[in-house]
Amino acid sequence: MARLTTLNAISAQEHLRDRVANALRAALIAGDLRPGMIYSAPTLAAQFGVSATPVREAMLDLAREGLVEAVRNKGFRITELTEQDLDDFTELRAMIEVPTVGRITRMGRTEELKALRPLAEAIVAAAAEHDILGYLEADRRFHLELLALAGNRRLVEEVGNLRKRSRLFGLNRLSESGQLTASAEEHVQLLDLMIAGDVRGAEQRMLTHMSHVRSLWAEEDGDAEGEGERGAAAMPLTAAEC
Structure with a gap:
């Protein structure tokens, strides 16, 4: 029984570590950690x-992902992404996701695609309601579950890792300006094209969506220059498991 209690304690600690890591990733993506x-x-x-x-x-986990770096006797520095980094991430994702979307469309998996509509609509709803954490979670699930229809688990893992390493700062400002809603609606448009069997249209929509997101990265990265430090207190741990 003593051993079981110890194992349960370890499991609980690992779960908390994962929750904290997810909360920190959400804070990074939303721009609350600069x-x-x-x-x-x-x-x-x-x-x-x-x-x-x-x-x-959790910070050590993020360091292995390249999101932060340890600073001796001080803590962890949030790594800065260059324009080249953003271009590289976008290019890699496009090379993987655009043709995969086309392949899934050709497979004619209509019912599975229709089942993703609530997620696509949840992205739009979260953007309209300025629910940043809800947006991030629905967006992550939609993209990864969509790609999973291709049947390649390693592909999904790789895209998941690329998504972790790239981040969009200032989602709150984008939400308030309406730009986030426009980007969110592209998920529904993509799904409609795939369900209709429009391979070329789906691939083009996916490419346009990724280009759109890349342009938002550039705009917000420029707007963020000169801002002071903001805390992560606005990211409740219990709600940031995305």
Whole structure:
């Protein structure tokens, strides 16, 4: 029984570590943790309401993904993405996702595609309601579940990793300006084209969507210059499991 209790404790700790890591990723993507800034594990732990240990472990996970880097005796610095980084991520994703969308469309998996409509609509609803965490979760699930229809688990994992390494800053400002809603609606349009069996149209819509997102990256990256540090307190740990 003692051993079982220990294993349960380890499992709970690992789960908390994953939750913290997901919350930090969400804060990075939403722009609540700024590139170039250094954050200490104890400070973030206080904001999340947890001990410093799972935060430190989660930060090490993010360091392996290239999202942060350890700074001796200070904490972790949020890595900065260059324009070349953004171009590289976009190109890699386009090389994978555009032809995969075309292949799935040719497969004629109409029922499976129709089953994704609630997710596509959830992305639009979250954008309209300025629900950033809801938007991020629905967007992640839609893209990865769509690609999963191709039947290649490794492909889905790779795209998931690329999505983690690239991030869109200032989603709150995009949401308020209406640009996020316009981008969200492209998911429904893509799904409609795929269900209709329009291979070329679906591939073009996917490419346009990714180009659109890349242009938003560029705009928000430029707008973010000169801003001061913002905390992660606005990212509740319980809600940021995306």
